[in-house]
Amino acid sequence: MDPTTIQLVVMVASMAISSLMRPKAQKPKPASLSDFDMPVPEEGTPQCVFFGDCWTGDWQVLSFGRFRTSKIKSKSGK
Template identity: 55%
Template structure:
């Protein structure tokens, strides 16, 4: 191989090393807490309508919302 090939390879290795060292550091995101959800609430005296199934309405509010778990789901994993 000619000498220029070794120079190009050295520049490539140095460039890869500098790129690796200057990459942005990753941070793990904070898990979502129940307080982070913003559900619209009704006002006192607002008329209420009841829907069963999937429905679309132009004006909606949330009177109640599902049974959200506050404990982690634990599963048994691994090889059998």
């Protein structure tokens, strides 16, 4: 056999073996509310109210987003 043919056979065989031996992909776990780590103030912490564009050295997160869980519904045809 020709050396080029041997190299092609070895390459195809190694590709087939590597595709059969690779681990199966795991489905990612959906995000939950415990995955988010937002700093929130403790009860009784004074709050500042700004109107317009202002810069401040201190900051706090009073609320964030609307994180709810609900199933995704899809319509398929009529």
